[in-house]
Amino acid sequence: MPAALSPDLLEKMDAYWRAANYLTVGQIYLQDNPLLETPLKLEHIKPRLLGHWGTTTGLNFIYVHLNRLIKEHDLNMIYVIGPGHGGPGLVAHTYLEGSYTERFSNIERSRNGMLRLFRQFSWPYGIPSHVAPETPGSIHEGGELGYSLVHAYGAAFDNPDLIVACIIGDGEAETGALATSWHSNKFLNPARDGAILPILHLNGFKIANPTVLARISRHELTELIRGYGYEPHFVEGDVPAMVHQCLAATLDTVVTEIHKIQDTARSSPNTVERPRWPMIVFQTPKGWTGPKFVDGKPVEGTWRAHQVPIADFKNPEDIKQLEDWMKSYRPRELFDESGKFRDELAALAPRGHRRMGMNPHANGGELLVPLAMPHFYDYAVRVSAPGSVEAESTRVLGVFLRDVMKLNLANRNFRLFGPDETASNRLDAVYEASGKEWMERLEDVDINLSVNGRVMEVLSEHLCEGWLEGYVLTGRHGLFSCYEAFVHIIDSMFNQHAKWLKTTKTIPWRKPIASLNYLLTSHVWRQDHNGFSHQDPGFIDHVASKKSDVVRIYLPPDANCLLSVADHCLRSRNYVNLIIAGKQPEWQWLDIESAVRHCTVGAGIWQWASNDAGDPDVVMACAGDVPTLETLAAVTLLREYIPDIRIRVVNVVDLMALQSQTEHPHGLEDQDFDALFTRDKPVIFAFHGYPRMIHWLTYRRHNHDNFHVRGYKEEGTTTTPFDMVVLNNLDRYQLALDAISRIPRLREQKQTATDRYWNTMERHKLYVSEHGEDMPQVQNWRWTSQAV
Numbered sequence: 001m002p003a004a005l006s007p008d009l010l011e012k013m014d015a016y017w018r019a020a021n022y023l024t025v026g027q028i029y030l031q032d033n034p035l036l037e038t039p040l041k042l043e044h045i046k047p048r049l050l051g052h053w054g055t056t057t058g059l060n061f062i063y064v065h066l067n068r069l070i071k072e073h074d075l076n077m078i079y080v081i082g083p084g085h086g087g088p089g090l091v092a093h094t095y096l097e098g099s100y101t102e103r104f105s106n107i108e109r110s111r112n113g114m115l116r117l118f119r120q121f122s123w124p125y126g127i128p129s130h131v132a133p134e135t136p137g138s139i140h141e142g143g144e145l146g147y148s149l150v151h152a153y154g155a156a157f158d159n160p161d162l163i164v165a166c167i168i169g170d171g172e173a174e175t176g177a178l179a180t181s182w183h184s185n186k187f188l189n190p191a192r193d194g195a196i197l198p199i200l201h202l203n204g205f206k207i208a209n210p211t212v213l214a215r216i217s218r219h220e221l222t223e224l225i226r227g228y229g230y231e232p233h234f235v236e237g238d239v240p241a242m243v244h245q246c247l248a249a250t251l252d253t254v255v256t257e258i259h260k261i262q263d264t265a266r267s268s269p270n271t272v273e274r275p276r277w278p279m280i281v282f283q284t285p286k287g288w289t290g291p292k293f294v295d296g297k298p299v300e301g302t303w304r305a306h307q308v309p310i311a312d313f314k315n316p317e318d319i320k321q322l323e324d325w326m327k328s329y330r331p332r333e334l335f336d337e338s339g340k341f342r343d344e345l346a347a348l349a350p351r352g353h354r355r356m357g358m359n360p361h362a363n364g365g366e367l368l369v370p371l372a373m374p375h376f377y378d379y380a381v382r383v384s385a386p387g388s389v390e391a392e393s394t395r396v397l398g399v400f401l402r403d404v405m406k407l408n409l410a411n412r413n414f415r416l417f418g419p420d421e422t423a424s425n426r427l428d429a430v431y432e433a434s435g436k437e438w439m440e441r442l443e444d445v446d447i448n449l450s451v452n453g454r455v456m457e458v459l460s461e462h463l464c465e466g467w468l469e470g471y472v473l474t475g476r477h478g479l480f481s482c483y484e485a486f487v488h489i490i491d492s493m494f495n496q497h498a499k500w501l502k503t504t505k506t507i508p509w510r511k512p513i514a515s516l517n518y519l520l521t522s523h524v525w526r527q528d529h530n531g532f533s534h535q536d537p538g539f540i541d542h543v544a545s546k547k548s549d550v551v552r553i554y555l556p557p558d559a560n561c562l563l564s565v566a567d568h569c570l571r572s573r574n575y576v577n578l579i580i581a582g583k584q585p586e587w588q589w590l591d592i593e594s595a596v597r598h599c600t601v602g603a604g605i606w607q608w609a610s611n612d613a614g615d616p617d618v619v620m621a622c623a624g625d626v627p628t629l630e631t632l633a634a635v636t637l638l639r640e641y642i643p644d645i646r647i648r649v650v651n652v653v654d655l656m657a658l659q660s661q662t663e664h665p666h667g668l669e670d671q672d673f674d675a676l677f678t679r680d681k682p683v684i685f686a687f688h689g690y691p692r693m694i695h696w697l698t699y700r701r702h703n704h705d706n707f708h709v710r711g712y713k714e715e716g717t718t719t720t721p722f723d724m725v726v727l728n729n730l731d732r733y734q735l736a737l738d739a740i741s742r743i744p745r746l747r748e749q750k751q752t753a754t755d756r757y758w759n760t761m762e763r764h765k766l767y768v769s770e771h772g773e774d775m776p777q778v779q780n781w782r783w784t785s786q787a788v
C-alpha cells in the first residue's frame with residue numbers, strides 16, 4: 001500500500017508539529033529570548049513555571065493531521081480537547097494558523113508577538129494554562145475532566161456537516177461522565193446530525209498514576225470500545241515518521257468511513273439504523289519529544305512528564321538541558337529572522353473559517369438564530385379570581401414548549417433534555433411536536449420514540465447537561481427539565497458552564513449564546529411516594545453562589561407566572577436560568593396580565609390578598625408555589641383568629657430581587673425593597689428552599705433583623721403533602737403562629753395561639769396516621785375573597 005504522506009508532506013507536517021511543540025515549551029518556560037537567538041540564561045526563564053507538558057505533544061500531533069484532513073476533504077471540523085490542561089498546545093496551533101493573531105492583534109506573527117505569546121501564558125492577568133474561553137476555536141475548557149465527549153455530541157446534534165474531533169484523555173476516560181458519554185451514539189442520527197470522531201489519547205499516565213485503559217489488555221480495550229458501539233483503529237508508536245504515516249492513513253480511513261455512514265443514512269433517512277462509528281486509539285508516550293531523564297529520573301513516557309519536566313534551574317546544566325530540548329525542534333528552520341512562521345509550513349493550515357481556531361461553530365453566538373416564539377398569552381390558564389381554578393403548572397408549560405418545538409422544527413435549533421422524566425414532569429405535550437430520539441431496536445410497548453426525535457431522554461443527568469451545554473455553546477437553544485433533588489448530580493458541570501459564561505462576557509469576539517435553562521420540578525415539597533431521598537432544594541444555594549451577572553433564579557407561584565418566566569428565559573442570552581415549579585394540581589393565583597406584571601418586577605405586594613392599607617402588622621412573604629399556598633392559607637387563618645389584623649402579602653418570583661442592587665442587577669433598590677417589606681414590621685417569610693438563603697440575600701437590608709424565615713430544614717419522609725410542610729415548620733398553622741408571636745400588639749395572645757397550634761398539630765398527626773391523608777380542612781381549603 002502506498003504511504004499516506006509523500007516524503008515532502010511528511011517532512012513539512014513534522015516541521016509543523018515541531019513548531020507547535022516549540023511554542024508549547026516556550027509558553028511554559030520563557031519570558032525572553034523567544035527564538036533562542038542568544039544563549040539561554042536564567043533571566044530568560046519565567047520565575048514561576050506553570051503548565052502541563054505531557055499531553056501537549058500528542059494534541060499537537062493530532063492537530064497537524066486534522067489540518068491536513070480538513071484541507072484534503074474540505075471538512076467542517078472543530079476540535080474538543082478533553083485534557084484541557086494541554087492549553088499551550090492549542091494556543092500554539094491557533095497562533096501558527098493565524099487565528100490567534102486575528103482574535104488578539106497584539107500577538108503578532110513576529111518575534112515580538114511570539115514573546116508576548118510566551119509571556120502571557122500562565123502569567124498574572126495573562127491567559128490561563130487550560131483550553132479556556134480565551135482560546136480561539138474552543139467550546140470546552142477541559143479543566144474539570146470528563147465532559148469532552150458529551151460536549152462533542154451536543155455540538156454535533158443538528159449540524160449534519162460538522163465533524164467534531166474529540167480528544168479524550170485516558171485518565172479522563174475513568175470519570176463517570178465520560179464513561180457514560182460513549183452511549184451518546186445511541187442518540188445521534190447520522191442522517192440528520194453531524195459526526196464525532198473520538199480519539200482516545202492513550203498516553204498511559206495521569207498526574208501520578210498509570211491509567212486503567214492503558215493497562216488492561218489490548219483485547220479487553222478493544223472489546224470495551226466495541227461494546228460501546230465503536231470500531232477502534234489503533235495508531236501507536238514513538239517514531240514520529242512512522243506515527244505520521246499511520247495516523248494519516250487511519251484518518252483517511254475513518255473519514256471515508258464517516259462519509260460512507262452518512263451517505264447511506266442520508267440516502268434512506270426513514271430506515272436509518274445506528275452505525276458502528278469509527279474511533280481512534282492514539283497511543284504515544286506522555287511527554288513525547290521532551291526530556292528523557294531529569295535529575296537521573298525517567299520523564300518521557302512516564303507520569304513525571306505530566307506538568308513541567310524541568311522545574312528547577314539551580315545548575316547551569318538544567319538551563320542547558322532546556323535549551324537543548326527547545327533547539328531539538330530546530331526553530332531556525334521553522335521561523336524566519338523576524339520570528340514569522342515560514343510560509344511553506346504555514347500553507348499547510350486550512351484557510352478562513354475552515355481553520356479550527358476560526359470555525360464559527362466554536363463561537364456559537366455567531367450562528368445563533370433566535371427562537372421563533374409562540375405568544376405565551378395564548379397558553380394562559382383562565383383565572384377569573386385568585387384561587388378559583390386549579391392547574392398543573394408544568395403541564396401548561398408543556399403545551400407552550402410543544403409549540404416552541406413546532407415553530408422551530410424547520411430551523412432545527414431547539415431540543416428538550418431530561419433524564420427519563422419529560423412525561424413524569426408533565427411536559428409530554430411536546431411529543432405531539434417531536435418524539436424522543438432513539439436509535440435502537442423498538443418494541444411494541446414503546447411510545448413516542450423516533451430516530452428524528454428532538455426530545456433527548458437518557459437516564460444520565462451528565463448527558464442531559466453536557467449535550468445541552470454543547471448544543472447552546474454551538475449556537476442553539478434548549479431546556480433541561482430535572483427532578484429537583486437529582487440535579488445535584490451535575491452541580492459541578494453547572495459550575496464550569498457558569499464560569500465559562502462569566503469569562504466569555506469579557507471577550508469581545510465571543511458572541512452571546514442562548515442561556516442554559518433548567519426547569520426543576522418534582523420538587524422537594526411534593527415527593528409523596530418517593531420520600532426523603534427525593535427531597536433536596538439545595539441547587540438554589542449552589543446556583544446563587546455564582547456570579548450575579550450569570551445566574552438567575554425564578555420561583556413562579558403558578559402556571560401563568562411559569563409561562564411568563566419561561567418565555568423570558570428562552571429569549572435571554574448568556575445566563576444560567578433556574579426555574580423551579582411544581583407539577584401537581586395547585587390553585588392558580590394570577591391572570592396572565594397580572595402574572596406578566598408580577599414577573600417583570602420580580603417581587604410584589606399581592607393587594608388582593610392584603611388588607612394593610614399601607615400600614616401592616618405583619619408582612620407575610622413567600623417564594624415558591626407550595627410556600628405561597630401555605631402563606632395564603634395562613635392569611636385566612638389569621639383573619640379568622642384576629643379579625644382586625646392588618647396583613648400584607650408579598651410574593652417573590654425572581655429570587656435575586658431580594659439582593660441589593662450592588663450585588664445583583666435584579667436586586668431591588670433599597671427604597672423599593674422597604675416599600676414591600678417595610679423598615680420595621682415583622683416579616684414571616686415562607687421559602688421553597690433552605691431558609692439561610694433568604695437571610696443571605698437580605699442581610700444588608702434595613703429590616704433584616706425582622707425577617708423570620710421558614711423553609712426546608714432537612715426533615716422528610718414518605719408522607720402526605722401537608723405533613724411535609726408540617727415536618728419543616730412551613731405549614732399555615734406555624735406561619736400564623738409565627739405572625740402572632742412576632743406582632744408586638746398581639747403579645748397577650750401568644751399563649752392562646754401556641755396552645756391552639758399544638759392542638760391542631762395533635763389532630764393533624766392523629767388524622768394522617770389513621771387516615772393516610774390530610775385533614776379535610778387542609779384538603780378542602782380554598783382561598784376566598786371574603787378572607788380579606
Ligand SMILES: Cc1ncc(C[n+]2csc(CCOP(=O)(O)OP(=O)(O)O)c2C)c(N)n1
Pocket residue numbers: 054055083085143144145146168169170171172173175201203205206207211286306
Ligand atoms: C474531574 C477532575 N478530577 C481531577 C482532576 C485533576 N487532574 C488534572 S490532569 C489529571 C490527569 C489527567 O490524565 P489524562 O486525562 O490521561 O490526561 P493526560 O495524561 O493526557 O494529561 C488529573 C487527575 C481534574 N482536572 N478533573
